[in-house]
Amino acid sequence: MTYTTQMDAAKKGIVTPQMQAVAAKEKMDVAVLRALIAEGKVVVPANKNHVSLSPEGVGTGLRTKINVNLGVSKDCCDIDLELTKAKKAIELKAEAIMDLSCFGKTQEFRRKLVAMSSAMIGTVPMYDAVGMLGKDLKEITVDEFFAVVERHAEDGVDFMTIHCGMNRKTAERVKKNKRLTNIVSRGGSLLFAWMELNNRENPFYEYYDRLLDLCEKYDITLSLGDACRPGSIQDSTDPAQIEELITLGELTKRAWARNVQVMIEGPGHMALNEIAANMLLEKKLCHGAPFYVLGPVVTDVAPGYDHITSAIGGAIAAASGADFLCYVTPAEHLRLPNLDDIKEGIIAARIAAHAADIAKGIPGAREWDNQMSAARADVDFSRMIALAMDPEKAGKYRQESQPECEDTCTMCGKMCPMKNMKKVLNGEELSII
Structure with a gap:
């Protein structure tokens, strides 16, 4: 069956290669996507x-x-x-x-x-x-x-x-x-x-x-x-x-x-x-x-x-x-x-x-933020920078001001709440002097 446009194909029940590519990126059922294109709600x-x-x-x-x-x-x-x-x-x-x-x-x-x-x-x-x-x-x-x-x-x-x-x-x-x-x-x-x-x-x-x-x-x-x-x-x-x-x-x-x-x-x-x-x-x-x-x-x-x-x-x-x-x-x-x-x-x-x-509530959107929060809870700066929307800028800021302890930053130092909460909850000794 032939078609002229993506909308024409969608109305005819045809799944085009372009629809397949978009459905994969969006983690969406291609049949759902095709129906939305047919209705004009997606282009x-x-x-x-x-x-x-x-x-x-x-x-x-x-x-x-x-x-x-x-x-x-x-x-x-x-x-x-x-x-x-x-x-x-x-x-x-x-x-x-x-x-x-x-x-x-x-x-x-x-x-x-x-x-x-x-x-x-x-x-x-x-x-x-x-x-x-x-x-x-x-x-x-x-x-x-x-x-x-x-x-x-x-x-x-x-x-x-x-x-x-x-x-x-x-x-x-x-x-x-x-x-x-x-x-x-x-x-x-x-x-x-x-x-x-x-x-x-x-x-x-x-x-x-x-x-x-x-x-x-x-x-x-x-x-x-x-x-x-x-x-x-x-x-x-x-x-x-x-x-x-x-x-x-x-x-x-x-x-x-x-x-x-x-x-x-x-x-x-x-x-x-x-x-x-x-x-x-x-x-x-x-x-x-x-x-x-x-x-x-x-x-x-x-x-x-x-x-x-x-x-x-x-x-x-x-x-x-x-x-x-x-x-x-x-x-x-x-x-x-x-x-x-x-x-x-x-x-x-x-x-x-x-x-x-x-x-x-777009699928996968919050997951990215949760990964960043987990990296922060672990005080894993390499992971935080890798997950950043702009890793180049995040990495530059980290390098410009180095802390005394590698697993902190120069804002909080040894008072880092992420680091200290992790230690306390694990039953470890805490020293912030």
Whole structure:
């Protein structure tokens, strides 16, 4: 029996090699996984042309995944450096990389990235349109927009963020309901501008079936972008954001009818007390489709530390139902991240994802923590470092400050409660002088 997409296969009762790989990673019965894919509650982004891919699943019952953003721009156009960042991201166990390139030899970089990456690759074709076509935004035609999408698909991209829900009705909501930060989505703002300049409907909304044709042909997972995501905590959960989310829910059903896999993108900047409600809204309005959140950043006053503000929000979001976290680095809002920023952002996002997986009861999540706690109870520093999410940093900190006694640290020394409790409970003599 033949199939066109992972969702098509799942609906037909076919277990694909990609499903088998994901089920093994997740320690899940493949029949359960297949049923979730058929329902649209799990996606397995896997372009037919991405031969180096190690498939991952995103959605209900699975580990929370993280995404890393990188790519070349006019101000920072070093392809080799961005490829080095991508290799570091894969080394640090990021499951996805989004190429946000918008200038220069974007296709050359994209093809090299897809060829070397075992992680799933995402793009935002709208970013590439102006740079690739070399035309003013107003002059780009509908056919040219779709040509860019197809080029990305041919190059092996596994998922694409396309802001299909930014239609003229949503645009009116933006204009009628003044925001503190307007539209902060780069792709969303470009589409909004194109619509206003040409007095036309969003081509990806108007010709949505044409987009679905391409997604079905290459098995692209459609990441329905949130053009109206809040760029400040003041703008969250406002009429424009909710208007767009309702539209995305409608577009989700249309995609599923064509066997196209769908993720929904979400906020953004958001106060702590609104996060759980927003996760519930997305799952309800978008029929349980996987939710991909950009943070959320929970306060706007910490530039230089937004990997932390994002991790706080990301942990709450994922524990409340989000499935996929986009990392944020310390350089967010300030500049393109360097290698050190990439690492800080990835570790922060992984901490958030893992903390949420413990809360959600994902199989194996708590076991890792229990192993670390056992190593601490045994005062086994070598084992603690090996189990650490970032063994390199843990090992460096241990080496920088050596204790008098090897089985303690310089915080407690001979007063180490782990060491002393073990001795007392074993009936041994105790000396802390």
